[in-house]
Amino acid sequence: MAVSGANKLLYATYRPEAAEIPIILDVLPDPEFQKRLIQRESAFWKAVTDEDWSVFDHSVSDSLPDGFADLAAEWLDFQSMVETVKSEEKRLREALLSFLPEGEGMIKGAGLEVSRKYAKGSVDYSRLLQEIGFDTSTLDTYRKADTLRETIRKS
Incomplete structure (x- = not known):
């Protein structure tokens, strides 16, 4: 959504063993989450290009x-x-x-x-x-x- 600028998306999940019909939910943009996600993705990509994995030292x-x-x-x-x-x-x-x-x-x-x-x-x-x-x-x-x-x- 952050990339496309979409106003909403539909999230669907279907597990026939649990329910006969799929569950479909409207998902609205969450600008704060998108901002954090882009920051984390940028940090990850920088680590990949720099071959520097120290950014993940405390994550696991x-x-x-x-x-x-x-x-x-x-x-x-x-x-x-x-x-x-x-x-x-x-x-x-x-x-x-x-x-x-x-x-x-x-x-x-x-x-x-x-x-x-x-x-x-x-x-x-x-x-x-x-x-x-x-x-x-x-x-x-x-x-x-x-x-x-x-x-x-x-x-």
């Missing part, structure tokens, strides 16, 4: 477990697709919600229920406890067990 660690780099690249590609899908979902969501009247409302049909309603706000318990004079240092006696959080994100 020799200490990575076998198969990690391949899975990481696959995960990063998938995350790009997820971002595109989220963007398309947001566009469709906003378009569907635009059919609702101002304020609360609901439309049921075509396999969907689209609604808008108000809900009470959440309670700021920390502030409430402080205002009624509760000694917040005793909160740990009421705390549930710790949980393990596992995270994967772009670095």
